Amino acid sequence: MDQASGAVKRTEVARRIADELAGCGVKLVASLPDNWISELLVHLDGDARFRHVAVNREESAIGLCAGAYMAGLGSAAVMGASGFMTCVYAITKINYSYEIPLLLVMTLRGAFGDHHKHHISNGLYLQPVLQAIDLPYVIVSRAEELGEIGRAYRHSRTFSRPTAVLLTRDLLR
Amino acid sequence: MKYLDCFRFLAGRRTDELVVTSAGNSGQAWWAATRDSERSFYLDASMSLATMFASGIAAALPQKRVWAFMGDGAFCMNPGMLMVERQMNLPNLVHLLVSNRAYGATSNARLPNVEANDYAAIARGCGLKQVHKFASIAELEGGFDAAVPKKALGHTLVVLEVEPLSAEEQKLEQPPFDGPEMKYRFARALERDTGVSVIGYRL
Numbered sequence: 012m013d014q015a016s017g018a019v020k021r022t023e024v025a026r027r028i029a030d031e032l033a034g035c036g037v038k039l040v041a042s043l044p045d046n047w048i049s050e051l052l053v054h055l056d057g058d059a060r061f062r063h064v065a066v067n068r069e070e071s072a073i074g075l076c077a078g079a080y081m082a083g084l085g086s087a088a089v090m091g092a093s094g095f096m097t098c099v100y101a102i103t104k105i106n107y108s109y110e111i112p113l114l115l116v117m118t119l120r121g122a123f124g125d126h127h128k129h130h131i132s133n134g135l136y137l138q139p140v141l142q143a144i145d146l147p148y149v150i151v152s153r154a155e156e157l158g159e160i161g162r163a164y165r166h167s168r169t170f171s172r173p174t175a176v177l178l179t180r181d182l183l184r
Numbered sequence: 185m186k187y188l189d190c191f192r193f194l195a196g197r198r199t200d201e202l203v204v205t206s207a208g209n210s211g212q213a214w215w216a217a218t219r220d221s222e223r224s225f226y227l228d229a230s231m232s233l234a235t236m237f238a239s240g241i242a243a244a245l246p247q248k249r250v251w252a253f254m255g256d257g258a259f260c261m262n263p264g265m266l267m268v269e270r271q272m273n274l275p276n277l278v279h280l281l282v283s284n285r286a287y288g289a290t291s292n293a294r295l296p297n298v299e300a301n302d303y304a305a306i307a308r309g310c311g312l313k314q315v316h317k318f319a320s321i322a323e324l325e326g327g328f329d330a331a332v333p334k335k336a337l338g339h340t341l342v343v344l345e346v347e348p349l350s351a352e353e354q355k356l357e358q359p360p361f362d363g364p365e366m367k368y369r370f371a372r373a374l375e376r377d378t379g380v381s382v383i384g385y386r387l
Contacts, residue, residue, distance in 0.1 A: 039240070039244075062243065064268065064271070065268075065271070066236075066268050067265065067268050068262065070232070070233060071236045071262065071264075071265060071268055073233065074230065074233030074234075074237045074239075075236045075239055075240045075243075076240060077233075077237055077240060078204075078237035078238055078239060078240025078241045079240035079241070079243060080240070080382070081225065081237075081240070081367070081370060081371060081374070081382060082240065082241040082243075082244030082245045082248075082374060082380065082382065083244055083245075083374070083375075083381050083382045084240065084243065084244030086240065100231065101230070101231070101233060104229055104230060104231070105233065105237070107363075108363035109364065109366060109367045110363060110364045110367055168384055
């Protein structure tokens with residue numbers, strides 16, 4: 012894929028992710044960046060369907076989204092895999108203790124195709140950590156699978172705990 | 185000022201505000217002062233996320249005023265929260281920073297840099313405009329209503345300089361709620377008061 016068509020693809024994927032979020036009632040998005048979701052965050056900034064809050068650290072997104080839920084506002088936390096790894100305490104303490112749903116949208120760093128050595132730890136431990144804390148997740152590799160975002164959101168409401176959608180490099184780059 | 189005197193005063197000034205407490209002492213003191221189990225959310229052991237949690241509530245319900253207590257122990261774990269609070273600038277949110285200069289929930293253990301920390305200056309440095317500080321009950325009684333008006337122009341932060349709870353006061357009852365009970369009590373009351381749907385189904 013050349014540079015121009017890659018950019019078109021990333022913009023289109025960002026738009027479709029935003030549509031999926033809006034479609035399941037998300038109105039507040041709290042985020043921290045990851046290079047793979049740069050286009051998505053730019054899109055969210057300009058999309059009037061959302062209040063997009065850039066937070067100082069990923070745990071703040073967990074707190075913000077939990078509060079939004081408690082007042083009836085649909086929300087999602089968007090972050091990189093590394094950011095998620097800093098959130099285990101906040102998620103287990105707030106979302107698990109109080110049974111507060113949350114949709115996490117994050118990058119699947121460290122998997123095949125990610126050539127950044129600093130994500131080896133995520134490749135080794137991201138999915139095992141999700142499994143260790145019994146956090147249901149789905150991996151989305153193709154645009155045709157983005158409907159999983161809505162399913163994950165709805166499942167978090169049924170499950171009364173967080174669910175996660177992990178976006179791959181093949182989808183985002 | 186005495187921690188419990190401060191909370192008794194605030195409980196007396198509260199009208200219809202929703203309240204979020206931080207771990208440990210602020211939850212104990214608010215529970216002792218109010219026995220409120222529906223319009224207060226006792227966010228136990230969130231380690232610095234009480235005001236973010238409250239920000240989510242305030243963003244969802246601009247017609248409701250929200251007070252969020254946070255101890256300075258929690259604050260020191262995540263002072264960058266003020267950048268998010270300033271950016272959101274929610275006029276219906278008041279951050280009540282309870283400065284007892286100790287980790288009150290863990291037997292008043294020592295805080296880092298405790299003598300020098302100037303929380304009001306940190307807040308101003310993050311761009312907050314409505315920043316107030318009260319160090320005595322007389323100051324609080326004289327200035328609270330002006331500092332925390334019913335209609336504010338933007339996000340407000342109030343630093344409350346209090347003495348740590350004594351060993352005897354530390355024995356105050358913790359709010360006696362399991363997490364899910366707290367969630368449902370708060371959510372059902374909010375649904376009843378505002379008409380919003382939180383849980384997703386009605387009883």
